[in-house]
Amino acid sequence: MEVQEERRMLLIGEEVPDFEAVTTDGSIKFSEWAKGSWVILFSHPADFTPVCTTEFMAFADIYPDLQKRNVKLIGLSIDSVYSHIAWLRAIKEKLGKEIPFPIIEDLSMNVAHKYGMIHPAQSGTAAVRAVFFIDPEFKLRGLVYYPLSNGRNMDEMLRIIDAFQTSDEHGVATPANWKPGDDVIVPPPKTKKEAEKRLKEGFDCADWFFCKKKL
Numbered sequence: 001m002e003v004q005e006e007r008r009m010l011l012i013g014e015e016v017p018d019f020e021a022v023t024t025d026g027s028i029k030f031s032e033w034a035k036g037s038w039v040i041l042f043s044h045p046a047d048f049t050p051v052c053t054t055e056f057m058a059f060a061d062i063y064p065d066l067q068k069r070n071v072k073l074i075g076l077s078i079d080s081v082y083s084h085i086a087w088l089r090a091i092k093e094k095l096g097k098e099i100p101f102p103i104i105e106d107l108s109m110n111v112a113h114k115y116g117m118i119h120p121a122q123s124g125t126a127a128v129r130a131v132f133f134i135d136p137e138f139k140l141r142g143l144v145y146y147p148l149s150n151g152r153n154m155d156e157m158l159r160i161i162d163a164f165q166t167s168d169e170h171g172v173a174t175p176a177n178w179k180p181g182d183d184v185i186v187p188p189p190k191t192k193k194e195a196e197k198r199l200k201e202g203f204d205c206a207d208w209f210f211c212k213k214k215l
Contacts (some may be wrong), residue, residue, distance in 0.1 A: 009116045015138050017114040023074070024084050025102035031138065038071040038165075039134040040157060043117040045148045047079045047087040055129075057090075062119035069161055070136075076104040077110060077127055095152045096124075122148055133160060135168075151205045170215055183212040 006022035010016065017070075018031045044052040059073060066073055066156050077084075084103040104111060106127075112118050129146035132215045141164050146152055163174040172184040188209045189195040203211035 006104045010132070010140050010143065010210070012142065014140050015167050016132065016134050016140050018138075019114060019171065021111060021193055022081050023102040024081060024088065028102070031091075034072055034134070034138070035070055036070075036136055037098040038069065038136060038161065039132075040073050040133040040161070041068065041070055041076065041115070041134060042074075042128045043076045043112065043115075045126040045129070046077055048090070051149070051151045052077075052142060053087075053091060053095070055151050056091065058151075059157075060097055060099050060100070061152045062158060063100050066161070069158075069165065071161055074104060075101065075119070078106050078109055078125065080107055081105040104191075119145070131157070133164065135140055135164070166215070167174045171190050172213075172215075175212070183214055186211040186213055 001074045005109065018026065018029070020029045033179055040200040044055060056075070059075070063073060069117075079087075082209070084105065088099045089105070089165050092097060106112050109118060112127050115130065115132060118124065118126045124129050126148065128148060129152060131142075131144045131152065132140060133142040135141050137155065142160055144152075159179055162180050163178060166180070167173060170184065171187070173187060175182070175185055178184070181205075183204065185197075186203055188211075189198050198208050198211060201211075
């Protein structure tokens, strides 16, 4: 397969690129595999590396929680499917952890370039630790990049999915450090008339533009 030219960073709100790929669960067309679900697509620098191994075990730990949230999980590195399979078998044999989600083979770097996972200042041949949060409409809702040296935080993977789904369901925003059960932010008024009305609507308001409520 021909390597795709490196493209600009994907932007929040855009529809993500579709692709076909070989994975540890067989060949997939991404749009068909992901249909109707949220998706966390993440990349790691290489198989058989220690930080990546800790991340895969941590992702496996939160996999049931992601399933409860209708989130599919899929990884990627610029390794062959045979390397992926051998690594997953080693993790199970040596560390006792079954990895329940698929990993994409991307020797051509086709997907990595489409999604902006290759950052030349870090490496021209290994993907950084990128995370793409994709909604059921195939829109990019969030993305996070980490360097090769530092692993990701799984609590934040779950928290941000909860925040996105809460905002969608209730038409609200979430404040800094929000977690499920905390107050949410009521979108600020857009007109003078709405601003005058806001303070009388029964919300917990510090001012007309800054109101919270419980769900």
